[in-house]
Amino acid sequence: MNNIAILGAGFSTSTLCYYLNEKDIKVFEKARGPGGRSSTRKVDDIGVFDHGLQYISPKDKNFSEFLKLNKSVKQWDGDFVEIDGKVSVLPPSEKLIGITGNNDFVKSNINLDQCHFKTRIERIEYQNDHWKLIDDSSNEYLAKKIILTLPQEQTNILIKDLDLKFEIKENFMKPCFTVMLALKESPIFKHSGYVIKNNKIISWCANESSKLRDLNNKDLTLLTLQTTEEYGFANFKRYRENKEYILNEILSEFLDIFKIDESEVIHKNVHGWLYAFSENQSSEVFWDDKKYIGITGDWFTGGRAENAWINAKLLSEKIDRS
Structure with a gap:
């Protein structure tokens, strides 16, 4: 069981990996490598x-x-x-x-050995004191804490059946x-x-x-x-x-x-x-210090890489304090 599981391998995750005191991190990404929207195509x-x-x-x-x-x-x-x-x-x-x-912005802070690429997490479940993640091939992974750095719609799909005090907005x-x-x-x-x-x-x-x-x-x-x-x-x-x-x-x-x-x-x-x-939601990043689940992304405050950095840094501080 890992201490922290992070969904997505984009700019937010790169920021989290840099600032979090905890380094026992496993990253899950549906693409072939890190970058997210900081993507580079080589031809x-x-x-x-x-x-x-x-x-x-x-x-x-x-x-x-x-x-x-x-x-x-x-x-x-x-x-x-x-x-x-x-x-x-x-x-x-x-x-x-x-x-x-421009995927160099992301690759510098993510340990590739801690990543599961080509892995789409389709369901997350809270089980007493840890999280179970299930991918699209029915493989299961366990983690004490989980952080979602996904686009808003993908985040909403994963958390809609969880009892979280997080407002899902139609934005x-x-x-x-x-x-x-x-x-x-x-x-x-x-x-x-x-x-x-x-x-x-x-x-x-x-x-x-x-x-x-x-x-x-x-x-x-x-x-x-x-x-x-x-x-x-x-x-x-x-x-x-x-x-x-x-x-x-x-x-x-x-x-x-x-x-x-x-x-x-x-x-x-x-x-x-x-x-x-994305439009500015002017929302605070989310951290539940009972279930240990966090949500961040640029979409909270405006859609730029700088927004992703601000929000992920803020979330890392919340997690370290807890």
């Missing part, structure tokens, strides 16, 4: 795409210091611009990325799509990031090549596109059946914005994020 002979978290621009001094303890973090240089009929250079700000990919997270593109080397993309205003489909374009990562193919221009919340919400239900159509619709809009011929496209792929955006 052979193409390069690296940050298809989740794009960068971190810390507001809090302590958060900035926490990030810079990570030797795998570096500055993302270059101008960011806004496109709204015309191109306007945005004011400079600190932007941090992972040296090999559902919203989806979006990320498209990963490689073009023949293009002189068009001189900036690092592009904020697309007043477009119904695309809200953001990152110049991945400007991140200067060793695995990036220097003969190509790598780009990551993200859609608007509205487009994600309107199209997510048909994503699995119409993935190719959605990919090409987003691509067509991008090519039109930047006046690029489709023959320039070398690689294209799309990823759907069911839980991409």
